Amino acid sequence: MSTMDETRWKQRFVHFSKAMTQLKLACDKKEYSVLERAGLIQIFEFTFELSWKTLKDLLLFEGYDAKSPRQVIRKSFELEFVSEENCELFLDALLKRNLLSHTYEEKIALEAERLIKNDYYPLLSDIHDVLEQKTNEN
Numbered sequence: 001m002s003t004m005d006e007t008r009w010k011q012r013f014v015h016f017s018k019a020m021t022q023l024k025l026a027c028d029k030k031e032y033s034v035l036e037r038a039g040l041i042q043i044f045e046f047t048f049e050l051s052w053k054t055l056k057d058l059l060l061f062e063g064y065d066a067k068s069p070r071q072v073i074r075k076s077f078e079l080e081f082v083s084e085e086n087c088e089l090f091l092d093a094l095l096k097r098n099l100l101s102h103t104y105e106e107k108i109a110l111e112a113e114r115l116i117k118n119d120y121y122p123l124l125s126d127i128h129d130v131l132e133q134k135t136n137e138n
Contacts, residue, residue, distance in 0.1 A: 009057030013131050016054045019047040020128050027121045037109050041100050044116045048097060051127050052090075055081060058134060069094050081130050089123045 026040040056072045058081070059065075066072045073094065077087040093115075100112040 005057070005061040009054060009061050010135055012050065012054045012057045013135055016047070016050040016128065016131070019043070019050050020124060023047045023116075023121060023124065027117050032113065034106075034109075037113055040116060041109065041112050044112075044120060045097060045100065047124055048093060048120070051124050052094075054131055055127070058131065081134075082127060086123050086126055089119060090127075093120050093123065 023043050026036075026043050029036065029040075032040060052069045052072050055076045056066060059072060059075055059079075062079075064075055064079075066075045070091070073082065073087060073090045076082040077084065082090060096115065099108065100115075
C-alpha cells in the first residue's frame with residue numbers, strides 16, 4: 001500500500017476514463033462503415049485492457065497480487081468490485097477478445113459490434129463506476 005501504488009492505479013484510472021469516453025462515443029453511433037466498426041472494436045480492445053489493468057493496480061494497492069486477467073477478475077469479484085453477473089460477462093469478454101480482432105470477417109465484426117454495444121460497454125461502464133467510487137474513498 002505505497003503512495004506509488006496509489007498514484008499508479010489512479011493514473012491508470014484516468015487513462016481508463018478517457019478510453020471509456022471514446023468507447024461511449026463509438027457506441028452511440030447507430031450505423032457503421034466497415035472502418036468505423038473496426039474502430040469500435042479497436043477502442044473496445046484497448047478499453048478492455050485498461051479496465052483489467054486498472055483493477056490489477058487497485059488490487060496491488062490494496063495488498064493483493066493478481067497477475068493474469070483471469071486472476072484479476074476473480075479477485076475483483078471476491079472483493080465485490082465486480083458483481084457475479086459482471087464477473088461472468090467479464091470472463092466472457094476475456095475469452096472473446098481474441099476472436100474480436102478478426103474484423104475482416106463481416107459476420108464476426110457484426111457480432112462484435114452487437115456484443116460491445118449491448119453487453120461489454122455496460123459492463124465496462126459498471127466497472128468504471130466502481131473504480132470512480134474507489135478513487136473518492138482514497
